[in-house]
Amino acid sequence: MLAIRDLHLSFNGNEILKGIDLTVNKGDVVTLIGPSGTGKTTLLRCINCLENPSKGEITLSDLQLNYETISKKDILKLRRKTAMVFQQFNLFKNKTVLENVMEAQIIVQGKKKEEAYKKSIEELEKVGLLDKLESYPSELSGGQQQRVSIARALALEPELILFDEPTSSLDPELVGEVLRVIENVARSGVTIVLVTHEMSFAQSISTKIVFMDKGVIVEEGSPQFIFEDSNNERTKAFLNHFKSNQTVGV
Template identity: 55%
Template sequence: MYLSIKGLSKSFGELEVLKDIEVNVEKGKVLTIMGPSGSGKTTLLRCLNALEEPSGGVFTFEDGFSLDFDKKVSKQDWLRLRRKSGMVFQSYNLFPHKTALENVTEGPIIVQKREKKQVQEMAERLLAKVGLRDKMHLYPHQLSGGQQQRVGIARALAIEPELMLFDEPTSALDPELIGEVLGVIKELANEGWTMVIVTHEVQFAEQVSDEVLFMDGGYIIEQGPPKQVLKEPKEKRTQQFLQRILNP
């Protein structure tokens, strides 16, 4: 197991967004999180990347690193948590004044202080990997949404994370561009990356996931293999959600 999450909670003032979340992230597997808007999916993902501070609960990693959010967490531990994962956002979040290549090299050179020449070579390899070898010197405004998102994936991979996090990576894309991004994520899954993906793409989730969580109201309502959760859901709330998505 890569990560064990126990009793995770998150509140914004009076509003409790995550309630007693317990889940294991298996090494080399794909965990997909689904559920309606406001169910807590993105907040859960942001807690994994230290973009949100959990209100309570414990993270325990396979290397023995553990964080107890019922106690004060040191700045060093926050940084250590953040360095474990690469995040791909739904709205790309690229630097508009930097080329695709510069967007990918920024983190490793500026934050991780890695050697510029090696980072440059690695970034070129990663952009080739996501099908953008010929676009590396273009700026975000010169790229389609799908191409920008693929730069975002290359950028997340460049920091050499243990865990890849995807927050609805296709929700901002036109329908004809969705396939090119999902294709890259599928390739990463086949390579054995440990991934947590928030998505509404049911067919994709079925193809790529090892486990699916369905969330609603800050709780995990149902979890299990994709065939069970997406094809034969036990819970009425899961059934209603899937029916609405598949038969809009």
């Protein structure tokens, strides 16, 4: 469903991504793990062109694009197939919960208000926020705000959802409610690429784990292989550090 080939990206002469190859099958939950600053979030942002790779190709379903020749029209096509859930929620502060979920459906997808309203209600019910329709982001907890952003992503009915450390900005007691929502999304069959520092969650939810370090994919495989059977010294060192500290910043 998603294939990335020979992806390169540099900032100010510093190569961040060094020839990434990644394949994601339909219905997969692929989790990117690794040390801080190794390019995981950058890779996620490259998938829907929030960053501009210098080289590489991407295939998403029937769409095949070369990053060196990609046009604004191509980027729009790509973004219509994806949705992204950010660390910092990225909600419109001056719009209600309902308006936040409706906005992209109307502006980007061209839906009529009645259709967008119906879909928004449906997705907000799934994340347990029907009682907050007229609330503003400032009136919500961090966990509730992130659930709104997940509902907003789901309402677009994307082929692929990108989660960029969706619990990193939350107080510890709010993490669980967001992880449960993401787990439900995964069970619904939506294809997911996830960056997270919640290793136990990654191990339980993922169909594939991708370990990155210094801008390259060091190793990938099933959760059991990566967490229990890997012989790669870099992977083992990273996970041993996690086990000794319970959580690892990514």
